[in-house]
Amino acid sequence: MKSKDDVLKEAGELRWQLPQDLHDRIAESIHGEAARIAERSVTRSGGDRRLAWQQALDRLLTHPLTAFPIMIAVLGAILWLTIVGANVPSAMLGSLLVDKGHGWLSELFVSVGAPWWLKGLLVDGMYLATAWVISVMLPPMAIFFPCFTLLEDFGYLPRVAFNLDRMFQRVGAHGKQALTMAMGLGCNAAGVVATRIIDSPRERLIAILTNNFSLCNGRWPTQILMAGVFIGTLAPRGWGGSIAALSVLAVALLGFGFAMLSSWMLARTVLRGEASTFSLELPPYRPPDFWKTLYTSVIDRTLIVLWRAVVFALPAGAAIWLSANVFIGDQSIAAWFVHGTDPFARLIGLTGVILLAYIVAIPANEIVVPTILMLTVLVTGAAGGQGAGVMFETDPGNVRAILEADGWTSLTAMCLMLFSLCHNPCSTTLYTIYKETRSWKWTAVSALMPLVVGFVLCGLVAAAWKAFV
Amino acid sequence: MKPTSEHQASEACVTCPSRQGRLQKLGLRVDDSDFVIALAGNPNTGKTTVFNALTGLRMHTGNWPGKTVGRAEGGFSYEGKKYRMIDLPGTYSLLSASPDEEVARSFLLFGRPDVTVMVVDASCMERNLNLVLQVLQITRRAVLCLNLMDEARAHGLEVDTRNLARDLGVPVVPCAARSGEGIADLLKEISLMAARADDPSPRKLPLDVRGLTQALDKVEADLLEVFPGLPQPRWVALRLLEGDREIIDAVQSGEIGNLVEERTMPQV
Amino acid sequence: MDGFTREAPGALRVLLEDALKHAFDCDEAGRGATLESLAGAMGKSREEAATALGELRARGLLVAAGDAHQLSEAGRKYALQVVRNHRIFETWLMRQTSTPAVDWHREAHREEHRLEADEVNAMADRMNNPRYDPHGDPIPTREGLMPKRPLPSLAAWADGVQARIGHIEDEPEALFRLAGALGLAPGTRMDAIAHLADGSVAAKVEGRELVIPAAVAGLIHLIGIDVGDDLPEGLGRLSDLRVGETAVVHGLAPSCVGPERTRLLDLGVVPGTKIRCEFSSPFGSPKSYVIRGAMIGLRESQAKRILILRPAEVSSSQKA
Incomplete structure (x- = not known):
């Protein structure tokens, strides 16, 4: 009768008799079998080419002349939509939560005879800060995240990583860092979580440490206000708005530059190492389900980030x-x-x-x-x-x-x-x-x-x- | 509700102390469910969509590999039975030492799901079947969900599902989870498989590597001598030859033997 | 069964363990370790070498046999543990970190004395207990098992006999680096080996003509391969494939290692797989390839490590 140890001993000895490339051979064997089964069950009409429109779109989105203008235009459009679109709902929420809500609560506290410091701490301090955060944060996030998710579901974002990979490889980082940085434009915390898509621990850490250079939603209001109130007035009459907008864009691009620079410095110093592997699947374009995406991204991303805030x-x-x-x-x-x-x-x-x-x-x-x-x-x-x-x-x-x-x-x-x-x-x-x-x-x-x-x-x-x- | 004897047997299995302990060790709450269902598949096959379609949850995961981080759980009821569903990380294979693959592998082997739903991209069968074949080495209680059938049709692909089911030895359900197509059939097949007392007949994977068959035969025979009735002895033997420490430890401690006792229970 | 007690951490541990490794190398080569050989190999003075030998004898790890010394049973076990530490750590550096190849040996040489058996076992477990290190050397198992296999060097290899690289010595470092730059790695296929007058060796390496300097040839140790396992003519690399072209995968180059190799295998980059270059990114790298129905972006550096056969060459090799 054999014992457990005998089994292990025998397996341990047999290991040495197997080919050195055992893993390769097993993989090859299983893939071969998978191909045979697939061939028996799948019939194909019209060749093995991809759909023409998918192919044309890929050529367009990755062409040296069109890839980057399209990328910048798409990003610009989302940011514009976020900033402009958030104005009205933000103002509405502000008037509801900050103006009216604060008034009601103050009256309530006064009417029940609460001491001034309790009312101050709870209503003027805690409530008002929270009300402000909700009214300023919720609308832009509820616009930015669904837009981002729609692009993601459509399959555009992997192409962005594909286009930018060479730049990131040069600085010793991973192409997928482009995605986490884009995500960081919405919220850095979300961007940091998104770095999980990077396998190499070294490159993931670089992406985490530099994500803060993506100007997040919470910082856009400061930029826009300062640009509008001070920088815009430096420009000649009639140009104020454009100069203000350009100065905000310049700060955002400066952030991208800093992210690349600091990635480069980290990859040359404390996080030294060779660029890891890069095997990015480029899935077929899939028209996203608009309403479902809207619903899930609001639930999944927006509310979680808002709750933490x-x-x-x-x-x-x-x-x-x-x-x-x-x-x-x-x-x-x-x-x-x-x-x-x-x-x-x-x-x-x-x-x-x-x-x-x-x-x-x-x-x-x-x-x-x-x-x-x-x-x-x-x-x-x-x-x-x-x-x-x-x-x-x-x-x-x-x-x-x-x-x-x-x-x-x-x-x-x-x-x-x-x-x-x-x-x-x-x-x-x-x-x-x-x-x-x-x-x-x-x-x-x-x-x-x-x-x-x-x-x-x-x-x-x-x-x-x-x-x- | 009048459970058949098979149901009783399977239920006993879910709630039997040793199994429950192990499932809890794997981070799973099973107290109020009749069956445990695992969901496996390549990244980008719409696995999460299938999960949402079955459980009614609204999870979102991105359109690139490695995005389902951590493990999602959900539940659903079907014809009076409660099912607990675990979304395993999307992987291309189960052979390597990456954390994602370890999680999926050890859940399939030690978690002993009552049914494993393998989600496959119908327009990319060849690559997806690689994982399916590996899953079938670990568990035979599986249903293949042939997802994204709409896309496959747009690409001019036709899949002979009966042929495929015969080849693999498990039920095959064509689906388009996004539009809900085929989900009812999938639920039915899951419930039939969950209620089944015996395992479907295994599909033997020809591993065409010099010396491997003989080595596998020897280790498999040894294993069966020490642990009579061990399910999937060939997979365990393969993992031993690949040097998988988790399996080596499970053999050493005799824990692998617990898998035997479970599988014999339904026949009691 | 003779056990051994490991030296307490410190300078003495490093000295004694290095000396043990030298004695182990000598044992493997079938000769005894002497005072001179030890001093030479370790770059130490005769006094230090004598101290090391004396201490090892006193601990019963070495047995004197005339001028030479041999490992005792316990000494061999101890040496195998140190060798295991070194080789597992090198494999770890290759597979789990992005440490450049030239640093592997130096770091492993330092860590082999620091690492404890438990830590090394845990590392090995994380990697599914590899059998061979990045140089192609077998790694002693935790039970102290390691097959013997002395390999002849390329310098001594018969002309015209096909071989595969079994091992590359990693010292001196400059030459090891040169071998790497030439694309030589354990597992690399060599055909048409011919020794030239100046001691250098001409060979066909994975389909490319190369002349290997004499000094490098001495570092390379070969394993014979079965006759008839001919390498097809016109082997290319995936990086040569232009947009729109299709080829068949011949295999992964041996220099493709670690998680990269595993990932490519998982994606179905195995011999016989059809692969088509679909489009390129604006900078020319990465490019996207259709592999088994899925589209995958691969960098140029990765594509260089995938060996392919073009359609014309496919048909000719099938005829042959």
Whole structure:
């Protein structure tokens, strides 16, 4: 009677008698059998060519002359649709949640006789921050993600990766990083999760660490507002809108450049190694089911991302309110910080308020602009706010007046646009990076790398500005 | 509800302690289900669409390989029976040491699904059958879902499903999951296979490699001597010769023997 | 059964284990290890070599036989463990990381002393317990099993006899690098081997004419192959295939290794598969190929490692 060990021993010895390329031969054998079976059961009419329209479309979408213009046009169209299309619903949500909702809740708290600090913390802090995040984030994401998903389901995105692979290979990264970066334009956390499609751990890590250079939805409002309020006014009459739009596009392209550059640097230093394999399946084009896609992408991507943002916005709202209402000596915590950091911040073209806003806005980039406005009002005492630590919305002319009262110039706006591109990822993204890498070290790198780039970049721009302007 | 004796046997199998323990180890809740169904297939075959069509879930996964990350689970009821469905990672093969393939392989072998639904792209049969043949080495309780039939027709392809079913030894159901075509037939075949007491007859894979057949014969005979009644001894032997540690450990600890006891239960 | 106790980590462990490996190499070559051979092989002084030999004898790992030393049973087990560490780690670097080939040996040489048996076993398990390392050498199993197979070098190979590369020595590094640059890897097929007057060797390597410098030829060890297993004329590479052309896969080049090889096999790139170049990306690489009904994008560097036969050549080789 044989024992378990005898079986294993015999198998172990027999292994050495098998051909060295055993795995190859087994694969070959099974594929051969699969081909024989398929041949017996499948009959083909009209040759083995692909469908003519599929072939023509592939030639068009990957042709040296047409591939890149089409790619940029498609991306531009989605961004335009997102920015323009989100305006109206954002305003509606804002008036419902921020204006009306805040009013009702305030009255409710007052009518039940809640203490001022409880109402302040819950309603003016937590509720208002969350309401703002929902009204600013939900509409663009509900437009961007379905558009992205439609392209994905249609089969266009693998072609984008196919077209761009050579560039990414040159910098030592993977072609599929193009997809994760495009995804990052919607949300960096979603972009980081999407890096799972990259097999090689080294290249996946590069994609994770550089995803933050894709300007996410939460940062577009800052860009658009700054470009419109400050940069556009530098242009000659009638050109303001175009210049503003171009300056935002330039920042987004600069982000792509930084992503490539930092990928290249990472691949040459800490993440050295050879380019991994690349076998990208290019599935046939499949007309997507529009309504189903809309439904699933809203459920699957938009709401998940939004939920996480809300979870982080609640404590952030509390933090803003507390920092503006807890006093140490004669100043609130916020004022202490702003006054303390202002000299350094001005050196790199920013202000103390911006730095504090970016700390408060770690949970969600969307709240940067309202936080800046709120804190500026608080520090400078400019009119227009509802009170200390309360976020509010206001029109562009008003915004400019408030900010100029704090000594803002076009330089400040430009540096803020750059810093909005190059700073640490939001806490949702950082948490996602930790979950994906399981490493505090890489999470820290992903936070510090863009921050260093941002400080250096703003410092250089400020120095050049002061030297030449 | 009057379950037949076969049903009783299979149910006993799902809830028998040793199996339940193992399924739970694989991260699966089975307490309230009668049958466990696994869904296997290549990437890009519309596997997730089939999963959604069967379970009514609205999952979204992208149109490129390796996108179904982690394992999706869902459930459905059919003719009074509860089914628990597991979407395995989409893989091209089950022979390598990649994490995705390990998950799929060990679930099929140790999870002992009552039915494995193999989703196949009808317009790309040749490559898809590679995986199907491998799955059939691990489990014979399988149904082949010939998906994307609409696309295959557009490409001028015709599939002789009866011929294919005979060749593979398992039922074949043509489907177009996106439009719901064939899903009712698929449910019926799944339920028939789940209720079946005996395993369908195996399809022996000719492995045309010098010296391999003899080595497989020897190890297979050894295995059957130590674990009489072991299902798929040839696959286990192949994995031993390929050096798969999970299988080596399962033989060493005798855990592989548990598969025997389960398969004999329906005959009790 | 003689067991061995591993030295505690530190400089002495490195010294003794290197000395053991040298003794193992000598044993395999059928000669004993001497003070001179050890000092020479390790690049150490005679004093250090003498220390190493003395310590190993004191531990019962080496047995003196006249001038020479031989491994004891325990010494052989210990040496096999170190060899296993080295070869498993090299295989790991090749398959699981993107470490360049020239770094494999150096890193493995360092890690072989650091790695413990458990870690190495876990690595091996992750790779389905490979039998051969990237150089084509057999890896001792965890039970200490390893078949013996001394292979003749290309320098000593008979002209005209077909062979396959069984092993390439990885030292000196510059020459190993050169061998790699010439496209030589374990498993590579060599035909029409002819020794030239200056000691270099002319050969047909996977269908390409090559002249291999004498120094490199000494590093290459060959295995004979069955007569009649002729390589077809006109073998090409997938990278030669232009858009719209079709060919038949002859096989994967031996330099295609690790996950890349596995993935291509999974996709059905096996001998006999029809493959068509469908279109190219704007930069010329990657290109898309139709393989068994699916369209797959492959980079040029990958396409270079897939051997193909063009239609005309297919029919001629079928006739033959």
